[in-house]
Amino acid sequence: MDKIVNIKNLTINDNKNNILVNGVSLSIEKGEIFGLVGESGSGKTLTAKSIINLLPENLDYKVDLIETIGKNIVDMTKNEKRELIGKNVGFIPQNTIFFLHPMIKIKNQIGDGYIYHMNKSKKEALEKASMLLSKVGFENPDDILKYYPWQLSGGMRQRVNIAMALMNDPQLIIADEPTTALDSTIQRQVIDLFKTINEELGISIILISHDLALVKHYSNRIAVMYAGQIVESGFSDDVFQNPKHPYTQLLIKIIPTFNMKKNERLSEIPGFVQETGRGNKGCVFRFRCPKAMDICSEKVIENNIENNHYYKCNLS
Numbered sequence: 001m002d003k004i005v006n007i008k009n010l011t012i013n014d015n016k017n018n019i020l021v022n023g024v025s026l027s028i029e030k031g032e033i034f035g036l037v038g039e040s041g042s043g044k045t046l047t048a049k050s051i052i053n054l055l056p057e058n059l060d061y062k063v064d065l066i067e068t069i070g071k072n073i074v075d076m077t078k079n080e081k082r083e084l085i086g087k088n089v090g091f092i093p094q095n096t097i098f099f100l101h102p103m104i105k106i107k108n109q110i111g112d113g114y115i116y117h118m119n120k121s122k123k124e125a126l127e128k129a130s131m132l133l134s135k136v137g138f139e140n141p142d143d144i145l146k147y148y149p150w151q152l153s154g155g156m157r158q159r160v161n162i163a164m165a166l167m168n169d170p171q172l173i174i175a176d177e178p179t180t181a182l183d184s185t186i187q188r189q190v191i192d193l194f195k196t197i198n199e200e201l202g203i204s205i206i207l208i209s210h211d212l213a214l215v216k217h218y219s220n221r222i223a224v225m226y227a228g229q230i231v232e233s234g235f236s237d238d239v240f241q242n243p244k245h246p247y248t249q250l251l252i253k254i255i256p257t258f259n260m261k262k263n264e265r266l267s268e269i270p271g272f273v274q275e276t277g278r279g280n281k282g283c284v285f286r287f288r289c290p291k292a293m294d295i296c297s298e299k300v301i302e303n304n305i306e307n308n309h310y311y312k313c314n315l316s
């Protein structure tokens, strides 16, 4: 199978030399929905941004290889970068407020890239934009096109971003917590739309979320991140049926269940993601791990079991 994304050994530092992402390797096949999960601060967004060369300027990175859609993104020219982000990859950011220009009408933000990259007329752009806006749940898509972003709620802007990401028939969509600002009916509609475009058009999707239930339902494969590292990855069915890393086991345990009693509190993983010691030897999860052993502060073993199921833990 062809790879749509291939990252080897990515490390990202801030200017105080804190390690934010540590030795991440990731390969995503054409046509799959790949889930990237983990608590807040685990490095999902930075990893995703590195795929399209959009890392914040105050950060440095080192990598052996990053190829997106078969192109080495490290040496890309400005034009190639514009083409990658504007046409080949649809990026749906977590924070929609900074992504849309507040003073430009939706119809221009959504349509101009289509006219430019796809060589289409204004009329064609508006028709496609209107069709996509109705697919992401707007009942009045033609009115929405006339608005400025500041006239829309956070959830509406998120849906505009999703429609915008789909405009140029990209080969890859990176959706960073795409449904957090949406109510549950629209959430479902949006994710079902991802599923449809994945199945019908073969568009690959990276679904970044801390919502494990969502990722479980939609992804072929997943990677679980903790404190800047991938601690477990594999086919979703394997990882959910047979989670090997204690962190994944705990994450799965706290997925809300439908038979929870009213007012029952969702259990949480005690502690928080460590901000320090990410680059040190040993296991990054040892501070919170219920199964930690003395050896875990010294080293951590990388295991590969059947079906490309990978996990990083001293337990077998």
Ligand SMILES: Nc1ncnc2c1ncn2[C@@H]1O[C@H](COP(=O)(O)OP(=O)(O)OP(=O)(O)O)[C@@H](O)[C@H]1O
Pocket: 014, 020, 038, 039, 040, 041, 042, 043, 044, 045, 046, 047, 056, 058, 059, 094
């Ligand atoms: N521009 C930046 N400068 C310094 N530190 C940063 C910067 N961007 C992110 N970080 C830090 O890098 C770490 C990983 O951040 P990242 O946004 O990738 O996490 P995440 O898993 O996507 O979490 P969330 O779901 O909250 O976005 C966090 O500790 C974050 O505070």
